[in-house]
Amino acid sequence: MAKTPPPKARDSQSCNAVSKKLAYEALSDLNWHFEKVLQNLNRLRKRGLFDTRFRRDSLRACHVAIEETRAWINFEITESLHEREERDWARFGHFRHQWEKKHQDPNDALIRAEKLVRKSARKERSIRVRA
Secondary structure, eight states: OOOOOOHHHHHHHHHHHHHHHHHHHHHHHHHHHHHHHHHHHHHHHHTTSSOSHHHHHHHHHHHHHHHHHHHHHHHHHHHHHHHHHHHHHHHHHHHHHHHHHHTOOHHHHHHHHHHHHHHHHHHHHHHHHHO
């Protein structure tokens, strides 16, 4: 059964989900465009525009700089998204726990209590055996 959080939480969830989706899409688009830049540089190389050794070395240096920039951006964005996902995980876990607590079977509490009593009795017997 789906959990229905209070209206305020629902509004922030939908807003958060949309902005999170847009962030992941933007990151994907950014990486796609970095890849297109690298592919276009390779096309130019294949057409002989990097005709000297120095120009080919410069192209390799540009390729490395582009990949470094992409990695840096990915790191910064994914670190930020990681922090956001961690907060969401905790928040949604709290909502789930509240829902489960609200809808738990009262008999479950009795079962847990019986298990605790048995566990306590076993500990007590084990202490007496050692003494």
